[in-house]
Amino acid sequence: MKFLRGKGENRLRVILLVLALGGFVVSQTSAIKRQWETSSHNNQTTSLVNATVEVRQASAAHCARCHSDQGFRAWLPQLLKGDPGNIKGPDGKEADVAYLTSLGLTKDKALPVTCSTCHDENEDLRVMNDTPLLPSGFAVSAVGEGALCMTCHNTRNGRVNWSAEDPGRYTGPHASSQGDVIVGKNVFFLNDTEDRISPHAAFTGGACATCHMSLNQESHTFKPPKEVCTNCHGPNMNKEFVEQPTKYLLGQVKAAVQSKVLAAAEKVAVVRAYDAATSKYTDNFALDGRTIQSLVDIGTTGGQIALKVKLTDGREVTSPLAEFREAPGGKQVYATANPIVRASWNYLMIKSDGSYGAHNPRFSRDVLLTTISALR
Numbered sequence: 001m002k003f004l005r006g007k008g009e010n011r012l013r014v015i016l017l018v019l020a021l022g023g024f025v026v027s028q029t030s031a032i033k034r035q036w037e038t039s040s041h042n043n044q045t046t047s048l049v050n051a052t053v054e055v056r057q058a059s060a061a062h063c064a065r066c067h068s069d070q071g072f073r074a075w076l077p078q079l080l081k082g083d084p085g086n087i088k089g090p091d092g093k094e095a096d097v098a099y100l101t102s103l104g105l106t107k108d109k110a111l112p113v114t115c116s117t118c119h120d121e122n123e124d125l126r127v128m129n130d131t132p133l134l135p136s137g138f139a140v141s142a143v144g145e146g147a148l149c150m151t152c153h154n155t156r157n158g159r160v161n162w163s164a165e166d167p168g169r170y171t172g173p174h175a176s177s178q179g180d181v182i183v184g185k186n187v188f189f190l191n192d193t194e195d196r197i198s199p200h201a202a203f204t205g206g207a208c209a210t211c212h213m214s215l216n217q218e219s220h221t222f223k224p225p226k227e228v229c230t231n232c233h234g235p236n237m238n239k240e241f242v243e244q245p246t247k248y249l250l251g252q253v254k255a256a257v258q259s260k261v262l263a264a265a266e267k268v269a270v271v272r273a274y275d276a277a278t279s280k281y282t283d284n285f286a287l288d289g290r291t292i293q294s295l296v297d298i299g300t301t302g303g304q305i306a307l308k309v310k311l312t313d314g315r316e317v318t319s320p321l322a323e324f325r326e327a328p329g330g331k332q333v334y335a336t337a338n339p340i341v342r343a344s345w346n347y348l349m350i351k352s353d354g355s356y357g358a359h360n361p362r363f364s365r366d367v368l369l370t371t372i373s374a375l376r
Contacts, residue, residue: 035220041113052107053097060105061086061095065135066152066176069111070104076126079151084135118148127151138185146207150179153208155186155349157303162192166337170322172300173349181353182207184363188342190370198360229358239358246350246357249368253347256375258295260340261307265289267326267333271319274301284328287317298344305344339374346371 036042051068053060064071065087075087089099104110120126127148131140137159140150155173173186180186184196204210211228213219229237268289273282281301296308296316308318321341324333334340350357350364357364 032220035218036115039221039223041117041222044112047110047112048107051105052110053100053105054107058095058097058100060100061088064100064103064105064110066156067112068105069114069117070109072113072117072152074103076151079132080127082133084133134179136180136186138183140179140183140201143201143207144205145209145213146182146201149208149212150183152176154179160186160188160345162188162190164188164342166335167342167345168336170304170320170336170341171345172303172305173345173352174303175300175352177349177353178208178355178359180349181355181363182359184360187346187349187367188371189346189374190367196360196363196366198363200359242358242361243356246361246364246368249365249372250347250351250356253343253368253371253375254295254298256372257298257340257343257347260338260343260375261295261309261334262292264333265292268292268324269327269330270323270325271317272323274306274318274320276318285317285319287311287319289324289333298347300348305341305348307344343371343375 047068049055051060051064051071056063060071065075066072071087078085078088087095087100087103089095118125125145125148129142129144129147131143131147131150133139134151134154135156135158136154140147143150153176155177157171157173160167167188173180177186182198182201184194184198185192200211201207206214211224212222215228215231216222216224226239229239229242266289268287270284271287273285273287274280275282291311291313292309293312294310296310299306299308299318301318301320305321306318307321307324308316310316321334321344322332325331326333346367350367353359353364
């Protein structure tokens with residue numbers, strides 16, 4: 001290299017500079033690696049449970065898209081061509097176990113979300129500025145680095161019709177609903193075809209990445225510092241101040257759903273009880289609906305909306321909403337047209353976003369208020 005051909009001190013200074021820069025790069029890389037190791041992206045257990053053929057068989061083609069490095073990199077070219085569905089094989093058909101195994105989606109090889117998941121061989125982000133059509137049924141434009149985040153952080157269950165009187169299913173939004181919330185899409189009762197994108201996505205340059213990385217000194221933990229809101233909104237705009245109204249409204253939605261559940265509870269005779277400790281179900285679990293005292297929580301099991309109820313004897317029972325029945329194999333007590341199905345979707349959308357309004361305050365408030373009104 002020509003710049004090393006100097007004499008004496010000049011050459012020594014250049015050599016020392018090159019070594020110093022190299023040391024700086026190594027130090028930065030090590031720091032990023034340590035940050036990533038503490039992040040939720042470095043969750044090997046999630047990858048093994050959701051993205052391996054031993055556990056999921058061929059359905060790993062669904063979960064591995066975002067829960068593994070190999071799955072995402074195999075899926076992304078397909079996504080960029082306009083197909084947000086499950087991973088396809090080279091023949092264009094749904095990937096089978098053999099093809100998924102060849103990708104490394106096995107317990108001994110599957111990797112979590114790593115550097116190569118988000119960055120190509122030139123260290124550039126694999127998606128920038130605009131998203132393709134996402135599994136949640138919409139695309140987003142001009143969101144900088146956040147486009148990559150939204151590729152996986154969305155509800156992944158297709159586009160919902162906001163004005164539908166019957167969704168025809170009990171499906172819940174995937175837990176990582178941040179993309180839908182920040183751009184204001186995929187809720188019932190509220191017209192989400194209007195422009196409801198948050199200023200946090202539209203006017204901060206990098207959308208998600210602005211607060212989770214640019215304003216975060218430990219960028220690759222992806223956890224915004226507690227005081228991140230004060231960077232733009234002043235010292236009084238703390239986390240608790242932002243979250244309190246949304247948490248209150250979530251409580252109001254839950255209370256309204258509870259009223260609807262209790263109103264028809266006497267018809268319940270059996271449920272499909274779910275044990276979170278073992279991830280197993282008990283079919284035709286006898287439950288006298290008259291003993292349902294309260295609604296403990298709204299959640300999902302196997303991607304389906306589920307309710308946890310408390311009985312008068314103190315027991316808590318969780319069951320998919322679809323499995324509250326009048327008799328074994330009998331009529332469903334809460335049909336898909338019942339507003340509690342759409343209300344539960346909205347509740348889960350805002351709650352599982354995790355920001356309690358911070359990502360899109362106006363949208364979150366409007367969704368919850370509209371949901372309360374619809375239930376009443």
